[in-house]
Amino acid sequence: MSGILTYALHYQGAFNKNSLGAVSEGAKLAAELGGEAAAVVVGGDDLTDELCASLGRYGASKVYRVRGPEGLAQPVVDAMAKVIQEHGYDYALFGGGLLGFEVGAGLSARLRAGVVMEVTEVKVQDGRLVATRPVLQDSALVDSGYVGSPGIVIGRLNAFDAVERNGAAAQVIDVDVEFQPHSQKARMVKRGEQRGADINIEDAEIIVAGGRGLGQPEGFKMLEELAELMGGAVAATRAVVDAGWYPYSAQIGQTGKTVAPKLYLAAGISGAIQHKVGMQNSENIVAINKDPNAPIFEFCDLGVVGDLHKIVPKLIEALRARRNGGA
Numbered sequence: 075m076s077g078i079l080t081y082a083l084h085y086q087g088a089f090n091k092n093s094l095g096a097v098s099e100g101a102k103l104a105a106e107l108g109g110e111a112a113a114v115v116v117g118g119d120d121l122t123d124e125l126c127a128s129l130g131r132y133g134a135s136k137v138y139r140v141r142g143p144e145g146l147a148q149p150v151v152d153a154m155a156k157v158i159q160e161h162g163y164d165y166a167l168f169g170g171g172l173l174g175f176e177v178g179a180g181l182s183a184r185l186r187a188g189v190v191m192e193v194t195e196v197k198v199q200d201g202r203l204v205a206t207r208p209v210l211q212d213s214a215l216v217d218s219g220y221v222g223s224p225g226i227v228i229g230r231l232n233a234f235d236a237v238e239r240n241g242a243a244a245q246v247i248d249v250d251v252e253f254q255p256h257s258q259k260a261r262m263v264k265r266g267e268q269r270g271a272d273i274n275i276e277d278a279e280i281i282v283a284g285g286r287g288l289g290q291p292e293g294f295k296m297l298e299e300l301a302e303l304m305g306g307a308v309a310a311t312r313a314v315v316d317a318g319w320y321p322y323s324a325q326i327g328q329t330g331k332t333v334a335p336k337l338y339l340a341a342g343i344s345g346a347i348q349h350k351v352g353m354q355n356s357e358n359i360v361a362i363n364k365d366p367n368a369p370i371f372e373f374c375d376l377g378v379v380g381d382l383h384k385i386v387p388k389l390i391e392a393l394r395a396r397r398n399g400g401a
């Protein structure tokens with residue numbers, strides 16, 4: 075059976091948006107290829123028949139349900155390798171995100187399959203998939219085809235839209251997978267992506283963003299307080315996300331989210347091009363930076379040259395006073 079297999083990550087009874095994007099994209103491409111769109115899910119009792127079958131709305135006709143630890147890469151590699159080997163899917167497709175990268179890379183090694191990462195577009199040419207990915211800091215695009223089968227496509231985060239297709243409920247098929255000994259050596263301690271997920275920064279009208287200028291992770295407490303007083307959300311640069319100061323779900327920029335709020339307040343952010351591309355469409359950009367030559371001053375609407383550790387507490391104080399009926 076030719077077709078496309080995707081992986082759908084779920085948490086607390088809902089599928090992750092990137093995964094739904096991958097399922098939708100897989101269904102669209104499978105239809106063009108004349109093949110089948112299917113998904114693999116791995117998890118516990120919360121993977122009900124109803125939840126699994128709901129992937130039919132995004133175009134999956136079959137859902138292979140594997141009982142095992144959720145949210146970890148290697149058990150998913152075992153599950154997808156088994157389904158691909160038994161059912162002969164031509165491609166595996168993943169939404170972006172760290173787990174998708176990890177599973178896709180592991181699957182590629184396991185099946186000796188070709189893999190293209192950070193893919194932003196996939197098309198069908200001569201009956202085969204061709205994946206497009208940006209290179210050289212997004213200054214050029216490269217098309218890659220696949221030699222042999224399966225081919226593995228790993229999308230860039232949010233590259234594929236989750237499109238409801240009014241499809242019929244997917245057929246749910248239980249699969250027993252014997253996990254490799256090394257696949258059982260990791261265990262989930264904490265799901266970090268949930269922190270900060272209560273406010274959707276993509277929809278927020280006010281964003282208070284922090285960068286390395288905060289000096290230490292605790293600096294974000296101050297920004298959270300400021301954002302709360304302003305009715306906004308907190309975002310971050312890649313430098314601080316990579317340093318583990320703030321969750322990836324809040325990263326703005328080329329490899330994070332793209333936002334366009336009414337107000338984007340950037341504190342201790344240099345304004346590198348990779349950050350700028352994610353926030354340049356904001357209606358008003360206010361920057362606080364102690365370096366008058368910081369690139370962010372070239373494109374902000376209001377620039378404040380100074381130490382954020384002095385300015386942000388003053389802002390908080392003023393907003394608090396206003397809330398309490400003061401000035």
Ligand SMILES: Cc1cc2nc3c(=O)[nH]c(=O)nc-3n(C[C@H](O)[C@H](O)[C@H](O)COP(=O)(O)OP(=O)(O)OC[C@H]3O[C@@H](n4cnc5c(N)ncnc54)[C@H](O)[C@@H]3O)c2cc1C
Pocket residue numbers: 211284285286287288310311312313314325326327328329330331341342343344345346347348349352362363364365368380381382383
């Ligand atoms: C392929 C690629 C993709 C990338 N994707 C992204 C992305 O999606 N998002 C992203 O953000 N970056 C991305 N980057 C990284 C980007 O190039 C920058 O390194 C990053 O944005 C810098 O983050 P920053 O502004 O927090 O840190 P820095 O560049 O270190 O800037 C810190 C700023 O804080 C100021 N500062 C220091 N102390 C204070 C103080 N007390 N008060 C006020 N100001 C102070 C400094 O003057 C400085 O301007 C990417 C890079 C590459 C190569």
